[in-house]
Amino acid sequence: MAASSKGLIRVATSGDLPKLEKAVDDLRDIDETYDNGVAWIFAGSNYLALPRPIKSADKARVRFRKAQGISSDSPRNLYFSALAAMEAGSVKQAAKLFQRSLDAPAVSTSDRDLEAFLREQAKAGLAKCS
Numbered sequence: 001m002a003a004s005s006k007g008l009i010r011v012a013t014s015g016d017l018p019k020l021e022k023a024v025d026d027l028r029d030i031d032e033t034y035d036n037g038v039a040w041i042f043a044g045s046n047y048l049a050l051p052r053p054i055k056s057a058d059k060a061r062v063r064f065r066k067a068q069g070i071s072s073d074s075p076r077n078l079y080f081s082a083l084a085a086m087e088a089g090s091v092k093q094a095a096k097l098f099q100r101s102l103d104a105p106a107v108s109t110s111d112r113d114l115e116a117f118l119r120e121q122a123k124a125g126l127a128k129c130s
Contacts, residue, residue, distance in 0.1 A: 021046070028040070035109060035110050037069070037070035037071055040063045041063075041064065041080050044061070044067070047063070048060045048087060060083075071108070073105070074111055075104040076108070076118055078097050078101035078122075079118050082094045082098040082122065091129050095130075098122045098125040098126040101118060
């Protein structure tokens with residue numbers, strides 16, 4: 001996430017953040033259900049990775065919940081919801097979501113592409129909740 005965070009910081013400080021947000025909005029407008037709600041994951045990830053005062057775990061959680069509404073069993077959607085819960089200080093909720101992410105089958109192409117990473121990171125997140 002460090003490399004993507006640096007890219008987002010560069011976007012935010014260059015004034016290009018509205019262009020990035022518009023691209024994500026356009027994807028949601030075309031088909032918010034595409035790849036089990038990946039546009040909502042992109043939108044929420046921006047709020048976790050950007051520096052304060054733009055960073056907002058609450059705004060990220062709202063967007064990740066929308067992705068979960070599209071695919072509640074996606075390990076990717078569950079994992080990112082867990083990250084936002086952890087960032088917001090909801091450790092018990094984060095632990096439940098990390099565990100659900102570990103238990104969930106890879107249901108989309110990106111779930112399968114990211115499966116090893118998601119499983120590894122969900123295990124690490126679950127350990128931090130203990």
